[in-house]
Amino acid sequence: MQEALFKNEFITVFKEESHIPWLKIFTTEPYKELTDCPKNLRDILYRSIEIVEKEMREYYKPDKINIAMFGNYVPHLHVHIMARFKSDAFFPESMWGKKQREASLVLPDEKIFLEELIKKLHSIVNM
């Protein structure tokens, strides 16, 4: 099992190995669908999506953020948050679509991004 970047009683955050910045937020307790989650957990999930999006936008300056909740293979609620660039391998298709080109992305090191993000995620519990 991959090590989580962040985990508390509500959410668990993983990195997806990809040539783009791509994180996945799981509910720590397993729920199948968004509307199965208690309201408090849904609010924390929305807030954490916003934090990841905001940090990705500030740090990577992507052309677009993509967000997806599928769970057809793994019916444990999770959200994909992806920073998309016009020069990434799939743009403007989704990351589940047809490859468009060999990617030529030059991105800043993820270390500072992840440190800042984890700090911000810790703040959610104190909302």
Place this chain on the structure above:
Amino acid sequence: MQEALFKNEFITVFKEESHIPWLKIFTTEPYKELTDCPKNLRDILYRSIEIVEKEMREYYKPDKINIAMFGNYVPHLHVHIMARFKSDAFFPESMWGKKQREASLVLPDEKIFLEELIKKLHSIVNM
């Protein structure tokens, strides 16, 4: 331009032509990203996603709900909400993935679903 199923000052809802139940919620005022929206509008968007998901689950009994915000082609914030079935043409791939089979879905008529949904969406404004 396709006629909206529902429109108020916050959100505009369209049907996507597909063999599965698939709706799209746009913000009525154009914003590019989720975190560009004012908090009030984000809250209405989350609540409307939950209403569509809940109505789809109750009416169509899908195997999974899929939710996506891409906007790579149309950078006006919108959310896709799809009722997925093991026998639909793409399952377990996303609707943007590789076709898996010829679909053999038999679904109840959408008329009652849409009427009920629109009633529920009207109630959001009075939250």
